[in-house]
Amino acid sequence: MLALNNYLILSAILFAIGTVGVLTRRNAIVIFMCVEMMLNAVNLTLIAMSRYLGNVDGQVFVFFIMTVAAAEAAVGLALMIAFYKNRESIDVEDINLMKL
Amino acid sequence: MESIFFFVVAAVAVISSILVVTCKNPINSALSLVMTFFMLATCYVMLDAPFLAVTQVIVYAGAIMVLIVFVIMLLNIRTETVKRGSHAVISGVILGVFVLFQTIWFLLKGLNGGNLTGKTGTMDAALINRVGHVEVIGKALFTDFLLPFEVTSILLLIAIIGAVVLAKKKI
DSSP: OOOHHHHHHHHHHHHHHHHHHHHHOOBHHHHHHHHHHHHHHHHHHHHHHHHHHTOTHHHHHHHHHHHHHHHHHHHHHHHHHHHHHHHSOOBGGGOOTTOO | OHHHHHHHHHHHHHHHHHHHHHOSSHHHHHHHHHHHHHHHHHHHHHTTOHHHHHHIIIIIIIIIHHHHHHHHHHHTOOOOOSOOOHHHHHHHHHHHHHHHHHHHHHHHHHHHTTOOOSOOOSOOHHHHHHHOHHHHHHHHHHHTTHHHHHHHHHHHHHHHHHHHHHHOSOO
16 A cells, blocks of 8 residues: 555645635635635545544544535535625625725 | 556646646636546545545535536636736745645654554454445444534535525525
8 A cells, every 4th residue: 555645745735736726816716616625635634544544533524524515615606696796706806895 | 556546646636736726717727626526536546435435526526516617607707817916926826835835744744753643443445345435434424423413414404594595686
């Protein structure tokens, strides 16, 4: 079996790329996709650790993370549609209604 | 052989995730993200977690990405014409590299000492081949994690209600 380090480094790279996407993009849907990618990187860490420790708990956690991601997708996309109806845009820099 | 396969999968995953961040058109980003999800599912299969790989393909690559692509097409989002200022991009990339080193340091810290801290268990490839991955997960899910499982159903109910309320014109 492959060394655990390989999976952990792949997961760290994916997480960092997701962070860069969240920090540099302006389109809210692309930011949302980058957040999903970060969640997936964490899932990979949990599954790899669970496999190498021989403990199934990590994989059950991955299950819950997937559920939370599905709920987040439903609510987040509904929010984006509601915002688009008001502003005709989903650029995050247009989300400034509460700015002083 | 296995390591060559892993490095090919990892390279495709990293390249497609970079495409998610760099593509101008959100549809291209979404399709690259589907590719990343498939590569991660391949990694799960290599880690002896076939059930989670199937769930990854069905839930992420199937349900969530279809929802995202649907919303992108519904809103008719144009490609970004006005670029964000370059100093914002540079500082974002610097912070990303910082996060990368920090995450790698965190993740490998426990391994370099030679011992993984954490509760070890009895799950291994032989057990998964004998009784099946679904049974292994199901036993843990419906005994040790029964309360979180039930709470998750409430979470999903709240998400359904929230999505309907947000999408309605007038409540």
